[in-house]
């Protein structure tokens with residue numbers, strides 16, 4: 001039985017999630033890597049076992065399904081998890097009116113229900129053991145009106161703040177991460193070019209480093225990158241009609257050329 005701390009990371013098969021996995025493995029954490037693409041997870045796990053000499057377990061689960069969420073909740077209940085990173089997520093192309101209820105529900109389950117249920121399962125165990133940290137990857141989109149994606153990310157932000165409030169006098173930390181644009185597979189999987197100039201794009205390593213630093217400092221909300229921190233400070237005083245107008249340009253609810 002390993003004496004190393006253990007972290008469970010959802011969406012570990014690419015982008016930010018694999019960045020968290022590499023960093024935590026280098027810090028000596030054993031890992032449980034969750035996503036749907038098994039080959040990608042196995043490859044990462046094998047690499048981290050070989051280079052970092054940790055235990056890395058793969059859990060294939062579709063978090064848009066009841067069965068997928070239940071399977072990961074069971075893993076959390078069965079073994080102590082010291083750090084939970086709820087990172088899995090994706091955007092959708094198409095307008096709200098033009099997207100099926102099933103697609104919207106699937107996305108919302110990954111972005112909110114999975115985050116909520118995994119957070120609560122982990123928080124109960126952490127609270128009982130007297131230690132632990134939960135990191136929920138939301139998005140700066142949470143302050144915008146960019147379709148169901150923004151609505152779900154806003155829900156995760158508020159849920160995380162509420163849970164952090166309940167746990168405020170204890171040793172367990174809960175942190176919502178609100179990144180701006182990050183260089184990952186997120187936009188290519190949407191079939192989108194990366195919008196805007198290069199300097200608005202954050203590297204995975206920076207987001208991982210700054211969000212883990214903030215989580216360990218007990219911050220409830222982490223906004224990586226000074227430019228995005230400034231944007232997050234200004235956002236609450238931006239008149240809502242202006243926010244709605246500005247959101248139209250970047251909306252994931254728009255198809256190319258619209």
Ligand SMILES: NC(=O)c1ccc[n+]([C@@H]2O[C@H](COP(=O)([O-])OP(=O)(O)OC[C@H]3O[C@@H](n4cnc5c(N)ncnc54)[C@H](OP(=O)(O)O)[C@@H]3O)[C@@H](O)[C@H]2O)c1
Nearest residue numbers: 011013014015016035036037063088089181182184185186
């Ligand atoms: N990139 C950005 O600009 C940006 C900005 C703000 C916030 N975020 C957020 O950051 C998080 C990570 O995204 P990323 O940028 O790293 O994108 P990414 O490279 O596309 O990674 C997304 C991860 O989520 C997993 N995932 C998607 N649907 C899933 C499902 N149904 N069940 C289980 N896992 C699922 C994917 O794995 P499988 O496909 O193998 O299942 C993949 O590992 C997301 O929550 C995203 O909303 C991204």
